Amino acid sequence: MPRIALFIALACAVAPAQTTLDAVAKAMGAGGLNSIEYAGSGATFTLGQNVGPTTPWPRVEAKSYRRVIDYGTPAMREEIERAQGRTVQLVSGGTAWNIAGGNPAAAPAAVAERLTQIWLTPHGFVKAAETNKAAVKGRTISFVAHGKHRVSGTVGADNLVQSVSTTIANPVLGDMPVEVAYSDYKDYGGVKFPSRIVQKAGGFPTLDVTVTEVRPNAARIDVPPTAVRDAKPPAVRVETQKLGDGVWYLTGGSHHSVLVEFKDHLAVIEAPQSDECALAVLAEAQKTVPNKPVRYVINTHHHFDHSGGVRASVARKLRIVTHRGNEAFYKKTFRGGSYVTVADKRVLTDGQRSIELHHIQGSPHNEASLMAYLPKEKLLVEADVYSPAPPNAPPPATPNPASVNLYENIQRLKLDVAQIVPIHGRAVPLAELEKAIGKAK
Ligand SMILES: [Zn+2]
Numbered sequence: 173m174p175r176i177a178l179f180i181a182l183a184c185a186v187a188p189a190q191t192t193l194d195a196v197a198k199a200m201g202a203g204g205l206n207s208i209e210y211a212g213s214g215a216t217f218t219l220g221q222n223v224g225p226t227t228p229w230p231r232v233e234a235k236s237y238r239r240v241i242d243y244g245t246p247a248m249r250e251e252i253e254r255a256q257g258r259t260v261q262l263v264s265g266g267t268a269w270n271i272a273g274g275n276p277a278a279a280p281a282a283v284a285e286r287l288t289q290i291w292l293t294p295h296g297f298v299k300a301a302e303t304n305k306a307a308v309k310g311r312t313i314s315f316v317a318h319g320k321h322r323v324s325g326t327v328g329a330d331n332l333v334q335s336v337s338t339t340i341a342n343p344v345l346g347d348m349p350v351e352v353a354y355s356d357y358k359d360y361g362g363v364k365f366p367s368r369i370v371q372k373a374g375g376f377p378t379l380d381v382t383v384t385e386v387r388p389n390a391a392r393i394d395v396p397p398t399a400v401r402d403a404k405p406p407a408v409r410v411e412t413q414k415l416g417d418g419v420w421y422l423t424g425g426s427h428h429s430v431l432v433e434f435k436d437h438l439a440v441i442e443a444p445q446s447d448e449c450a451l452a453v454l455a456e457a458q459k460t461v462p463n464k465p466v467r468y469v470i471n472t473h474h475h476f477d478h479s480g481g482v483r484a485s486v487a488r489k490l491r492i493v494t495h496r497g498n499e500a501f502y503k504k505t506f507r508g509g510s511y512v513t514v515a516d517k518r519v520l521t522d523g524q525r526s527i528e529l530h531h532i533q534g535s536p537h538n539e540a541s542l543m544a545y546l547p548k549e550k551l552l553v554e555a556d557v558y559s560p561a562p563p564n565a566p567p568p569a570t571p572n573p574a575s576v577n578l579y580e581n582i583q584r585l586k587l588d589v590a591q592i593v594p595i596h597g598r599a600v601p602l603a604e605l606e607k608a609i610g611k612a613k
Contacts, residue, residue, distance in 0.1 A: 191311050191327055193301055199331035201363035202298040207391035210365060211238040214381035216252060219373055220344060220476025224539045225501035228376040232256070237381050240391040243299050246290050247393040263287055267396040278403030285340055291317055292352050294333040294366060297325050332357050332364055343446040343480035345374050345505060363388040408449050410456040416549045418525065420460055421593060422453055427477060428595050430553050431457045432546070435522040437467035441544050441553050442595050443481030450481020454488070466490060468512070468520065470529065472555035472595060473541040474498045482506065493520070495531055497540030514542055532557060532581050537574040543581070550590035554578060558605055559596040571609040579609055
């Protein structure tokens, strides 16, 4: 290396110059900024719904992405237009709600995350850094928001915010890392705003937006409608329905579970959603059969709404039965646990009752999915690949490929299914699946 090049390399390696919060606020034009509206297009990615446990979140094109933020209240409205439809999510002070079909629906569980999203935006970060008396070291600014969340960001030589990161609680990933990268800043009457926003959560992109429209100090956000104010998250409800001797359907929410009684223990198929949900299901199982311990939790697949209760089950020292494709991810994510893994097939039996676990081969929904078959009762438990429509609903115009694949798997394995007991929806005879995929006899 020529001496001059070596000198430049060394010069670049020395610590960058110290910045100050005032310099950053000035460069960003944050001082007089009370609200902002920005819009563009790009893609969102569905967290926790990846096809395999280590693949990126699936991408969904967003033809329009618009956010309105009022830093003072604080409040935010986010509107995203996708091929599947439009979603509108809001937060204002301590109230979060969505607008669906023109009607407001309370979303109390989303308050904390939506407020955090405000402080992850470029100017939100600068304002929160000022309020929380951030520490500045070189070009890194960090503070603790709301007394618990550490938020950290970096600024470039031009004092513009380049990245902001924090953690958000997630039922599967725990303290899930969230980071946003900002680039290609433009000037909007003294307010600098990035043209490119790439947000990641849990290591994969969740948002990739090219901003084409920015309006400082022009934003108005709806006041929370009376109907959604002071809403509390609904209490978890579990209802028990007997499906047969020693088999119960645990329903009551959006995700069901199935309880199976063995000679000296119990198995629960699916611990969904969250710690709270899983613990309610386990408590209901114990109430239904008080004198036997729950030993196994059978997990259909890793999608976060279906594995959200695995963490709580691991903490209770229950054995997790899952497809082998999920084992490494669960061990790392839950820091241990005891697993019974299934490749193609595995049978849990006490000599009298059996649960056959089968890999759903070639499923377009998820590559490491299990279905559970109870041969004596002729019941098949599956998640997401077939969720029966309400009674008398017409069959879908286009059959769901995942349901077609489920049917192929049932035939391949020659399973004699009397009833399908889905994690979503209602128990139905096999004929309903045949109808739904245009194979009615
Ligand atoms: Zn799924």
